Amino acid sequence: MKHDPIISMRNVCKTYISEHKTNEVVRDVSLDVAENEFVVLFGPGQCGKTTMINLIAGLQLPTSGEVVVDGKKVTAPGPDRGVVYQTTALFPFCTVMGNVEFGPKSRGIDKKTRRERAEYFIKLVGLEGFEKSFPNQLSGGMRQRVGIARAYANDPKVMLMDEPFGHLDAQTRYMMEAELEKIWQKEKRTVVFVTNNSEEAVYLADRIIILTNTPTHIKEEIKVDLPRPRQYSDPAFLEIRRKIEEICDDTL
Template sequence: MSRKIKIECQSVSKAFHVPGQKHLLHVLDRVSLKVYENEFLVILGPGQSGKTVLLNCVAGLLEPTRGAILINGQATAGPGPDRGMVFQRYALFPWKNVENNVAFGLAVRGVPRGERLDTARRYIELVGLKGFEKAYPAQLSGGMKQRAGIARAYANNPDILLMDEPFGALDAQTRYAMEQELRSIWEKEKRTVCFVTNNIEEAIYLGDRVIVMSALPGRVKSEYPIDIPAPRAYTETAFLALRKHISADTDLVL
């Protein structure tokens, strides 16, 4: 049985004008890839490999210079409710409590207050923030803020979740805990996920498949299916072997 393609990048290139320079900065070069329904795809690459730019093109926040991006077989035309975004920075409104931050997208769409708060509370509980509904971002740790961001993305019920190094600013222990939490949430509430990272261990731990990007301009260098059953452990033999193999194929830091 063939899998449904949710996202297709067809020879996507992106270049930017840089003030003071005569030539364009080529960030992406003919990137082609497919993401399947309910797949957890990780895009792995060093800094300046164009992985965030690619994610922003999929989100509709940027337009490719060349090529096309299809969502469910249709060309993208800007952002849409079918795609939810989780950023590396904690994109929460400081004047809104957790409950209202999570419900924000539903409020914009005109969902009645009672319904949107019920939905928000459901996802607040799912990400482990029950009891913090009335807390404000300044009262939360970094990991708790990202939990709220993930809950907000899920609450809008998108087909696709786009995650741009969401745990990059966290300490190692919190990062590992959030990886476990995210994988657990994804198992309960399947979505098609595109997750960007520069961390090999994180990519192997989370992904069903890992796409490795080369440095600027970003190209698809290689692809690794992750056949290690979940829950995965960083210390198991198969994990360590795959980490070594991917590390030899990249210039990333373990």
Template sequence: MIECKGLKKTFQSENGAFEVVKNIDLKVKENEFLVLFGPGQCGKTTILNMIAGLETPSEGIVTVNGKEVHEPGPERGVVYQTISLFPWLTVMGNVEYGPKVRGIPKEKRRATAQHYIDMVGLQGFEKSFPVQLSGGMKQRAGIARAYANNPIVMLMDEPFGALDAQTRYLMQKELERIWEQEKRTVVFVTNNIEEAVYLADRIVVLANRPTQVKAEYKINLPRPRNYVDPEFLRLRMEITDAVDKTL
């Protein structure tokens, strides 16, 4: 499905070459929810951007469904941390943007957009502009916009990082509900362990400087998960300990 082989990324700085990402090998299965988990400033976003085609790897290749990735493309949907909604478009305008630029006729794209607006629970806000929405609602719209292009892969870069704790819990539950409803292959980046254990089928723990794979955990807990279930807490503890050693 998604395959990263020997991914490397180096940046040139005044003090010479600076290795951000080192030898990442990753395989993500169809409809798998993979979480990339690692400390603050590591190259998680860089890895995601290379899968997206927004950054070019210095070495190695990314393939999605066997096709090599060289540039951005609509079969890979992205949900960002920062608010990336187009502020001059309404919720409807944002959600139908993808189908619109790809030339889908108005009636068809409206129906698709409406379906996903309903799915993320934003019905009634179709004509609202992003400034009129709360942080959680903006991310709902961002998820609907990514879904409306019917991508085979969803790339999520700390989508809930800027939300308050209460909204964040709610959005984790919402995302799981949405994903159960319409499954996609997901690569989800976070530095929040609770979020990782709650959402992931598999967690890839990344070590810092340069970013490389440190450990992997399969999470087999039944969904929807309970944040205070003993097994949940045990896994959370185990992974936290493993990460602390890498810092």
């Protein structure tokens, strides 16, 4: 039996209009994402990937078309969608525990329940022992772990991740990709992940949506049917990566 997608974008367009010009960013995008699917939006910088994330998050509304999450039209942000950005935007005055507990606390979850949930996700992201640390005491990779734990602790149906590892050095980025893959395997969620790194896309995705330059639309979809965890040197991995870069060379 076929299930309805948890995310559905239908003929979505987004145009910004200012006094001096009109800037069309997203053009006629239709996309379905299944429950617990890990979908990567792949495309060049400034092509509209972040705008698509913001439209799903409800931080922006489409100029035309509609976005539906879990059967409801998106008209505003909501706790059913967790967002992790490249800059984590942690509360600097809160500890790791305070940051991770913030969402459930804001929703009125009792202290015992939210503390247990926060402890679970702090441990899951490998930060056990750092509960009392403040963001300025953590490395970039550790701060991103806090951001991921904070998003998960709010129990969203959908995780939206906008180049969360883009500012990290190469070694930390590889480590965080592996950690995210393990976390996702243990705590399945529907994930829409933005990157312009083809290696990262193939390592993480069930399906890669290749976007064109602005105004962005979907050029091609690639299904990544490789066993997890994936090996960067696997010939099948390298072939998918080569195919992505070939498509981009031809069309972007």
